[in-house]
Amino acid sequence: MPVYFYWGEDDFAIEKAIALVRDRILDPLWTSFNYTVLPPDLPDAPIQGLNQVMTPPFGTGGRLVWLANTTLCQQSSENVLSELERTLPVIPENSYLLLTSSHKPDERLKSTKILKKFAEFKEFSLIPPWKTELLMQSVSQAAQTVGVKLTQSSVEMLADAVGNNTRLLYSELEKLRLYAEGSNQPLDTEAVAQLVRNTTQNSLQLAATIRIGDTARALGILIDLINACEPPLRIVATLIGQFRTWLWVKLMVESGERNSQVIAKAAEIGNPNRIYYLQKEIQYVSVQQLIASLPILLDLEVSLKQGVSEMSTLQTKVIELCQVYQRT
Template sequence: MPIYVYWGEDDFALEKAVVSLRSRVLDPQWTSFNYTLFLPDLADGVIQGLNQAMTPSFGAGGRLVWLMNTAVCQHCPENVLNELIRTLPVIPDNSFLLLTSPNKPDERLKSTKILKQFATEFREFPLIPPWKTELLVQAVNQAAESAGLKLTPKIAELLAESVGNDTRSLDSEIEKLRLYAGGNYHLLDINTVSQLVRNTTQNSLQLAAAIRTGDVAKALTTLNDLINASEPGLRIVATLIGQFRTWLWVKIMMESGERNPQAIAKASEVNNPKRIYFLQQEIKFLSVQQLISTLPILLELEVSLKQGYSDISTLQTKVVELCQVCRVT
């Protein structure tokens, strides 16, 4: 009963996993007979998919039934649940059922529980938070290693800064560097890579840094660059909230007299304690009260965007407010 459940916001990584699964399961000459995709707008798509999964494959290879963007792990009608209970335990070994969704499965639902019980793979594809730079660098190194590319630590950091958590862009840039190097890794020095890699990082962390220093002009310029690069407003806000919460926790720990970087890193959810020194330097001119005052503004901004207010004007207004709060008096 080969059952696969994939979910998460990193749609590119999820797509790659689906392609990998298809290549393992299907024989290219029999794909048209053994591969079926059910879109979420089909009323009885889940039940049709389960029935299709019970059909033996034709010719060589296995059968793959894909329920794309299914909501069965967020909302499952009784008739669909009953069909899951009846079908999942008896799916043939050469028939593969794949369910994908951008949303995390609701662990409380019976449908989620039975899928977890029978799933061969129950896997999340999360986006790395843009402010977690260590994880971004780690992802760059993993992608480079998979492509057979050797990167220096400085180049890995440059790539992480340039593409952020956009795994699609990372894959493209890694492939570009691999083709350019052609196996001669000494060709990839920091100056060459900085010219080859498309820099998409007028990023939200740079916006946070401009706000932290109270530099209205720089903050608005960076925000404009982000908007022109089609960065979603809610993603910008998520990064700002994460960064300001980290700064606040570090400042609170400093004010409490804590000097142990490991303890501060644990409290502020920073993976690398070596970063604590740099975070402390970033906020040495800000007070705890200033950092606390940024959070209600960020919350108002998030709520406004979710209610459909104009991204540009709302972001601009709140960015100016945040700069005023952080301005050193």
């Protein structure tokens, strides 16, 4: 297809995909003639992009027109809709239109429906921080791409360190590649611990510390996360996901369910083998405690989105959560 629509929150993955498209389509000698980037603040950017993509490429290679951070699938005028319907079916051979957005296309809009007929849509979403199996799979795939050999323990440690930050993952892997240059041995956890930053605290560890009611340590982890520039809303999203998973597992177990695959499906856990460890984690936690956690977390999320003081609100809610789990 001559039209591509890339969307999602993983901006680094989108950048890599754009680079692949650019390298495949453009001749380096003719890039300045055949490559156009139109920013979202440019007046009539969609119209300009559609007009330019209709121009056959100069010299060798193809033409690429990129509508960056477009709002075309969030809002569009009748004039733009008319141009889309007129232009997309007749884009010349070797001319390509690329659209990117951090927002999910609105399926209800006519512009989205028109693009769906002619464009290849691809999502680049961030892996939820609590989906550890997918994070480890992402680390393994990225390590293979970069050319770094890791032990399974190293993969787990790196996944804990970088979470779903794809840009940081590739940055750390490049560091590890340089360190291991000339060696065919997989890097162990000692090497990862020495070279990779932020390997000590993450939001899942914060959840685990809250679960045992250790207020002092939980506040310490929270401070470390904020100092490491972890976005507060991302911290909360991880906590909500983790406590929700624990609650589902606890409810299923207490209802008498013993089939790990059934429990995993209900809790939306990809790997049923993980159920055993989750059951161990919540062995001494009650359903009532887990249920009581969710309103606190949801109130925290709403407060942060309303612009309250982030640090003081986070600290207050972490203390409240720890009090729920403190044994009397």
